[in-house]
Amino acid sequence: MGKEPLILLPGTLCDHRLWGHQVQHLADIADISIGDITKDDTIKGMAKSILSNAPEKFALAGLSLGGIVAMEVVHQAPERVTNLALLDSNPNGPKPEQIEAWEKFNVMVDEGRFSEITEKFLLPNLIHKNRLADKRLIATICDMAEKVGSEAYKRQLKAVASRSDATDKLKGIQCPTLLLVGREDAVCPVEFHKQMSFLIPNSKLAVVEDCGHLSxxxxxxxxxxxxxxxxxxxxxxERQGENEIEK
Incomplete structure (x- = not known):
């Protein structure tokens, strides 16, 4: 039996290192590729790009912005996605306060202050408070942002700011769907995933303890x-132990 094609979609300002452990330890059962969502400035465009480079059928997992794009991929080509996993993601449209914050980040980029955005504004909400002293993790997150770069970040901000609410599309997702979220995710909280679990017919939700947004x-x-x-x-x-399983 061949390996199942698996496409992993990173979040905003993230690259392949977001999925480093998964790529290493799932390679025996999956033919893994990392989707590129840095070139387009709309969610629909990102999804179209992923599909244009994807196998005929594939499993799909996305975290945060990657999850938003994954929902759109399934909407555009439901017959091609065999399994879906949405991690720390959000089906809702942008809020006014979010758009205001993203506009400020755009100004900071134009002022040459791109590096400050991750270090001073994003990090406190990206990971569990107990990990803020993890120098290796912090360094990797900041380096991912630098590698993605300011121009790609502006495209990603435009995409999330202009996206449509996807909740009305969730009931149409028919493939088996796994929802994963950190208990302390401050960006895409547990409630968002309960909402998705309720709307997606064939879905289950796992809440991971001692974990923030970058699960x-x-x-x-x-x-x-x-x-x-x-x-x-x-x-x-059906897993016993430290993680709560909810429907």
């Missing part, structure tokens, strides 16, 4: 375990 990096082994079971279709929703 695949903060709790990599746990996230990899869930994704492995999801790919193998070995009931990924």
């Amino acid at each position: 695949s990096m903060e709790q990599p082994a746990i996230i990899t375990l869930y994704l492995r079971q999801w790919l193998l279709e070995v009931n990924p929703f």
